Amino acid sequence: MPAISTPPSDLAPTLAEWYRSDARDLPWRRPEFHAQFGAWGTLVSEFMLQQTPVTRVIPHLEAWLRRWPTPTSMSRATPAEVVLQWANLGYPRRALWLHRAAIEITERHSGAVPRDVDALLALSGIGDYTARAVAAFAFGDRHPVVDTNTRRVIARALEGRSHPGPAARSDLVAMRALLPESDDESAVFNAAMMELGATVCTSRAPKCERCPISAQCVWINAGRPDTGDGRRRQARYEGSDRQARGAVLKALRHSDAGELPLDAVIHDWPDAVQRDRAIDSLIADGLAEAAEHMLRLPR
DNA sequence: TAGGCGTGGAC
DNA sequence: TGTCCAAGCCT
Numbered sequence: 518m519p520a521i522s523t524p525p526s527d528l529a530p531t532l533a534e535w536y537r538s539d540a541r542d543l544p545w546r547r548p549e550f551h552a553q554f555g556a557w558g559t560l561v562s563e564f565m566l567q568q569t570p571v572t573r574v575i576p577h578l579e580a581w582l583r584r585w586p587t588p589t590s591m592s593r594a595t596p597a598e599v600v601l602q603w604a605n606l607g608y609p610r611r612a613l614w615l616h617r618a619a620i621e622i623t624e625r626h627s628g629a630v631p632r633d634v635d636a637l638l639a640l641s642g643i644g645d646y647t648a649r650a651v652a653a654f655a656f657g658d659r660h661p662v663v664d665t666n667t668r669r670v671i672a673r674a675l676e677g678r679s680h681p682g683p684a685a686r687s688d689l690v691a692m693r694a695l696l697p698e699s700d701d702e703s704a705v706f707n708a709a710m711m712e713l714g715a716t717v718c719t720s721r722a723p724k725c726e727r728c729p730i731s732a733q734c735v736w737i738n739a740g741r742p743d744t745g746d747g748r749r750r751q752a753r754y755e756g757s758d759r760q761a762r763g764a765v766l767k768a769l770r771h772s773d774a775g776e777l778p779l780d781a782v783i784h785d786w787p788d789a790v791q792r793d794r795a796i797d798s799l800i801a802d803g804l805a806e807a808a809e810h811m812l813r814l815p816r
Numbered sequence: 817t818a819g820g821c822g823t824g825g826a827c
Numbered sequence: 828t829g830t831c832c833a834a835g836c837c838t
Contacts, residue, residue, distance in 0.1 A: 566834040573824075573833090607822035607833095614836080644836050664834045683817080684835080711834060720832065721827085751831075752820075763822050802821090 528674075528730065529697045529706045535729035536709035541716065544575060545654075546708075554582050556630035556655035563647045564615045569607055571715075577606055589628040591619040597775050597814035600766075600804060609766060613803055614642025632656045645689060653707050659700045661692035662707035666714025671695075673718060677735035680720070680745035761786060761795035766804060769814050776813030 544550050545562040554561075561581055565574040581602060585591035591599070596613060603612035618640040622630055630651065631637055637648035649660040665681075668688055672681035681688075692710075696703045717724050725731050725741075736742070754760055764783045769775055779796075786792040796812060799805040806815050 563834065568821090568833055568835055569823080570825080570833050605823060607824085608835090610821070611836085642836065646835060650834070662834090665832095666834070685817090715834075749818080753830095754822080755829085757820095759821055759823095766822085 527733065528695065529702060531729050532709040532713065533702065533705050536705060536712055539716075540708070540712050541571075543571065544578065551655070554586060556632075556651060557586075557588055558582055559655035560618070560630055560647075560651050561615065563650050564611055564618075564642060565606060567608070567611060567647070573606065577604065585619075587628065588619040588622040588630065591616065592623040592628075595816055596803065597816055600814050601770055601775065604770070605767075609804055610802055611642060617641035618643065630655070632658070634660060645686075650707075653704050657700050657704055659696060659703040660707075661689050661696060662711070663688045663692045664711055664714075666712075666718070667692060667707075667710045668714075669720065670710050670714045670718050673723075673736035674730055674734045677739045677742070678744040679736065679742060680748055682747065683749060758791060758795055758798070761788075761791050762799055765792070765795050765799055765812075769805060769812065774813075776811045779807060779810050779812050782812050 540546070545559060550558055558578075562574065562578050565578055565581075584602065585594065594616065596616060599612045599616040600609055603609055606612075621640050622628060626636070631640075632652060634648050634652050637643050637651055638645070643651075646662065646664050649662045650664075652658045653660050653662050663684075665684075668681035668684065671688075671691060672678040695706070697706055713728070713730075717728050725734070725737055728734065731737055752759075761783070764786065768777060768783055782796060783792055796805065796807075800807060803815055805812055807813075
């Protein structure tokens with residue numbers, strides 16, 4: 518790993534000041550949000566934000582929390598209801614995982630979102646990022662919160678690369694070394710690194726002229742070299758199994774009573790083998806079930 | 817560790 | 828148009 522040229526002590530205060538003045542006003546950052554929904558609100562927001570843009574999440578989050586304001590209320594829903602409410606947010610397995618997590622929280626933690634990172638990691642659909650995001654943002658504890666934005670800021674500002682490498686456990690170690698001493702300052706630092714990456718230090722066309730740490734940025738001082746050759750490319754979507762799965766589930770979501778005759782499910786799909794493979798894989802994932810020549814959302 | 821997994825907006 | 832990208836997780 519390249520040498521770190523900026524002392525961590527310089528970064529946090531500068532970013533904290535910038536964050537206080539420039540951070541977006543997002544629902545889950547408002548005190549009323551925490552007062553109303555607590556850690557559950559944070560947890561739901563983090564599930565929805567996994568690979569889905571902020572602007573698409575906001576309306577869904579508010580509808581979701583109005584319907585299921587606590588883990589226990591959601592634990593009593595059916596998978597079909599949850600998948601329907603998830604609507605077109607994408608990656609619908611997240612809806613099942615969130616539902617499962619709500620049940621686990623109800624059964625293992627008496628309906629209260631746990632504060633302990635290991636307990637959070639043990640819940641369905643929660644990994645290194647989400648567990649620490651909940652612990653840091655909902656409970657104010659000092660943990661390294663590392664998402665794609667954080668990794669990009671570290672790659673550029675500290676390592677002089679245009680894009681971070683693949684996510685790795687070592688990212689947690691690198692971020693932990695940058696955290697301020699106190700819980701409060703750490704939470705702000707985590708949020709500020711993410712915010713900078715999301716709004717200024719973006720993947721494409723970064724706005725370096727608006728960056729509060731541009732003077733210390735190793736990447737800028739190196740002439741902003743393109744070092745992104747080794748990045749993993751997202752697989753082609755057009756014609757993919759994912760597209761077929763999405764079409765099947767969309768048909769189910771829009772059907773009456775959440776079910777369709779099996780032979781009517783995207784019957785005009787150009788590749789019948791792929792269509793059947795998509796249906797089978799959705800059933801295997803628990804996102805659909807077959808019964809009596811019908812395909813339906815899971816009950 | 818690499819590949820699979822939705823959806824839609826921006827360019 | 829096609830390509831990239833988005834507060835990741837699971838296997």
